[in-house]
Amino acid sequence: MAVNTSDIVFLAIISAGIVLCLLRMLKGPTASDRAVAVDTVSTITTALLVLLGSIFERYVYLDVALVYAVLTFIGSVAIARFLEKGI
């Protein structure tokens, strides 16, 4: 495990992005805004997991990122189908 300076900068920028999404989640006037914010956070999280896997230098950790890439959108689709009264 080797943490470079670039990795720390990347993690800081990603943290700032997640904080912005969190503020939108707290503020957003309607439920749709909040759903969009959480969907964005889940995409950012997938990229973050791959980056952390490269920092830890563990190949098998990529499976978790694959689970994120495949599954997190189902929650957003469920919320969307509720909002349009489709479920």
Added chain:
Amino acid sequence: MIFVFFLILLMLVAAIAASVFRDLISAVIATTLVSLAASILFYLLAAPDVAMAEAAIGAALTTAIFIIAIRRTKRYEE
């Protein structure tokens, strides 16, 4: 280490938001955010099995089951 505390703070804020929101759908969305942060924490603690279970169950199945429950009751808390 700072990153771990940042994640704990994120979980805390999202959980408080989930308990404060009057709109139950917004509360479910905040709960999803809690489970995302918890999964990254498990990942950082070198427990990929638990992180995978948290991701698979917390992200999709729990949200859907909460929503199916809300569909039969009221959406706004009084």
Added chain:
Amino acid sequence: MQIIGTVITGIGIIFLFIGSLGLFRLPDVYNRLQAGTKCTTLGAFFTIVGVGIMQPDWLLKTLVIALFILITNPISNHALGRASCKSGVPLCDRTVVDKTKNFEKCRPIHDELEGDGEIQ
């Protein structure tokens, strides 16, 4: 190889940050969706492929992850946009053209609408 991968990852992460900045600053749901979809899809793609270039053994699996991101992210954002259109979230007051007025399909459902547009 290391330097190229780091540069590509940095570009992707800057895109991710711009996406969340747009999500925070833009005025209504539809504009926010645009920032949340395009910027983060491109940013996640660049980040993941950049990590794959940094460590060449991982390239295949990272490409699979990037492919799944490219498929799933637009689907969920499309569903969210359609849902907010159907549940009657208003456009912002600076909107110039609203083409959804002409389509019956895109109008909100008015029976037993619980008023998603209201601020709780």
Added chain:
Amino acid sequence: MRKIVSILLLAIVAVGIGLSLAKIPFGTPKTKIGRHYINEGVKETGATNTVTSVVVSYRGFDTLGEVTVLFIAAIGLGAVLSNIGKKTAGKIQPASMVLSTGCRVLFPLILVFGSYIFIHGHLTPGGGFQGGAIIASGFLLIYLGCRERRISQKASKVTESLGGLVFVVIGLLGLVFGGYFLLNFLPKGTSNTLFSAGIIPIIYIAIGFKVGSELAGIIDNLIEES
């Protein structure tokens, strides 16, 4: 009042998690049995993933109990919901073309991915429970996207029962061959290859099918009958 109490409780939990993270040194085995699992686990069971060797081999009987708990929960939910009776479907907004096409494209890929997770449970992170949850998410996607394709309750019940049966029969075979329940009677093979670790992959495949069909049945019950 309720709000203040809930916020206070959450703050206490967060401080606890933070303190425990700050104090505990991670990665050093503390107990004797933990050191034994880490040092001898790969040699004794043949599974590269230590978590899998603990869950299925050393604590296999415990896993049988967990699976039984899930089974009882699914049966109880079906019994409760069958009293309510079928509601008419009402006016349900059909899914858009993008969503239904995406569901049809993604559903087989999700099934393949879940199978990959539980077949490779002894090599990579993951296992029967995680793979089953992924497969159930695929079925949930089908219910969200194209509602007209629903799974048959009977097939899910049969799959679930077969999964439980395979688990118990393999345990009893261990009793026949060596003298105790869930004995690893198959050859271990060389570790870090797919065909290794004896009965662990077979049990994990059974658990994967069982958990997947159970969760899919629960979702079907909740969506269609409530």
